[in-house]
Amino acid sequence: xxxxxxxAAPGAxxxxxxxxxxxxxxxxxxxxxxxxxxxxxxxNPLLLGLLIAVxxxxxxxxxxxxxxSRSYTAFVKLALAVLAIRLVFAVFLGSPIPGTHTLVTxxxxxxxxxxxxxxxxxxxxxxxxxxxxxxxxKLATLLICVGAANALANPARLLKSLPGALYEAGVxxxxxxTFAPNLIADVQRLRAARRLRGRPDKGIRGLLQVGLPVLEGxxxxxxALAAAMDARGYGRxxxxxxxxxxxxxxxxxxxxxxxxxxTYGLLTAEGGTYGLPVLLAGLGAALAGxxxxxxxxxxxxxxxxxxxxxxWLVAASGAGVAALLILYAAYDSAALHPxxxxxxxxxxxxxxxxxxxxxxxxxxxxPKEPS
Numbered sequence: 001x002x003x004x005x006x007x008a009a010p011g012a013x014x015x016x017x018x019x020x021x022x023x024x025x026x027x028x029x030x031x032x033x034x035x036x037x038x039x040x041x042x043x044n045p046l047l048l049g050l051l052i053a054v055x056x057x058x059x060x061x062x063x064x065x066x067x068x069s070r071s072y073t074a075f076v077k078l079a080l081a082v083l084a085i086r087l088v089f090a091v092f093l094g095s096p097i098p099g100t101h102t103l104v105t106x107x108x109x110x111x112x113x114x115x116x117x118x119x120x121x122x123x124x125x126x127x128x129x130x131x132x133x134x135x136x137x138k139l140a141t142l143l144i145c146v147g148a149a150n151a152l153a154n155p156a157r158l159l160k161s162l163p164g165a166l167y168e169a170g171v172x173x174x175x176x177x178t179f180a181p182n183l184i185a186d187v188q189r190l191r192a193a194r195r196l197r198g199r200p201d202k203g204i205r206g207l208l209q210v211g212l213p214v215l216e217g218x219x220x221x222x223x224a225l226a227a228a229m230d231a232r233g234y235g236r237x238x239x240x241x242x243x244x245x246x247x248x249x250x251x252x253x254x255x256x257x258x259x260x261x262x263t264y265g266l267l268t269a270e271g272g273t274y275g276l277p278v279l280l281a282g283l284g285a286a287l288a289g290x291x292x293x294x295x296x297x298x299x300x301x302x303x304x305x306x307x308x309x310x311x312w313l314v315a316a317s318g319a320g321v322a323a324l325l326i327l328y329a330a331y332d333s334a335a336l337h338p339x340x341x342x343x344x345x346x347x348x349x350x351x352x353x354x355x356x357x358x359x360x361x362x363x364x365x366x367p368k369e370p371s
Contacts, residue, residue: 023366025153027311032149034318035359038325039141042336043134046348047356048141054359055148061363063151074184075147079140086136091124095132097340099125127340134340157305186214244292252289258282310365317361324355 032055039051063069092106108121190213262279328351329336338346 022157022305023314023362024305024307024311025155025158026307027314027366028153028362029149029158030315031318031359031362032145032152034315034320034322035148035356036142036145037322038356039138039145041322041325041329042352043138044336044338044346044349044352045134045137046346047336047352048137050348050353050356051141051359052144054356055144057360058363059148059151062366062368066154069151070184070188072144072147072151075143075150079143079147082143083133083136083140086132086139087129090128090132092120094119094122095125095128097125097128097131099127099341099343101126101343103129127343130343131340134338186217190214248289248292250289251285251292255282255284255286255289258285310367313365314362317358317365321355321359324358325352328352328355 035051035055039048042048059072063072102123102125104124106121106124108119111118111120258278259282262275262277262282265275265278325336328349332349335347335349336352338344
């Protein structure tokens with residue numbers, strides 16, 4: 001008698017449906033990198049604040065309870081620390097921007113003749129502080145955009161989606177990206193445990209008593225990861241001809257050099273004629289090298305993530321924000337870079353603000369993953 005096949009359990013069906021509807025992690029990274037590119041093209045604090053608000057809203061609607069999702073708060077704190085350090089440097093080390101509105105005059109430390117152009121202390125102007133604020137806010141926005149990608153993209157699924165030639169390098173990158181969220185989770189867990197026991201969890205004493213268990217947990221996790229990778233046969237490679245290996249190395253290295261040279265040509269006025277052809281040729285050579293290098297990998301993919309229509313739309317929204325701000329910078333650069341001499345209040349340009357709002361598309365397009 002033939003065995004009657006039983007229907008799959010509702011939980012298994014829901015799990016498969018969630019995997020099919022889940023957004024590709026590469027789409028989140030392309031979206032965030034597009035927003036970061038847009039942030040690098042402006043120092044307008046209103047536009048930078050709008051970029052931060054867009055990333056925060058998408059995070060609020062799509063962040064899960066996974067360990068890597070908690071890294072967004074850490075990146076925000078890091079961005080605030082970078083902004084504070086930039087302002088402190090402007091106060092104590094001076095600013096290259098001349099100003100007439102003196103806020104305070106600090107005692108200036110005399111330096112030898114070989115340190116011309118460097119000063120410690122002296123006059124602190126409002127123009128110099130505003131310039132440092134704009135500059136530090138741009139870097140802080142870049143960090144927050146990268147933190148959004150870390151909080152939304154599953155690092156394990158991102159590793160599965162890498163080409164075979166980049167698998168070994170991708171493992172190192174993913175382990176590095178996963179270390180910070182797990183470290184934050186360990187610190188939160190240990191601080192909560194110390195509070196329940198009535199022990200201090202703040203200050204130098206609390207930091208020293210929490211730091212050792214966190215370091216021990218990180219080392220144990222690294223050893224367990226290495227053992228799991230070794231048990232699953234990580235590092236095996238297929239035998240290929242020496243000519244194929246040499247061709248792969250030449251194509252990959254030559255392609256990367258071509259990409260760098262083409263990008264440099266596009267960014268300079270003199271290289272506009274050769275920049276795009278060199279960039280396309282280098283990109284083609286690099287992709288061919290990656291395809292040949294993938295033949296050495298014996299890795300198979302179990303239930304690979306599908307790059308669907310939603311992934312295209314999410315990635316296109318980030319790329320659209322970057323492209324529109326780059327085009328607007330060529331049309332009206334002054335609106336994206338408000339002046340500080342003379343000191344004036346920044347204005348919000350309408351079209352760049354509307355372009356940044358395209359970054360909200362993932363909050364309506366991307367499916368919400370289960371917590």
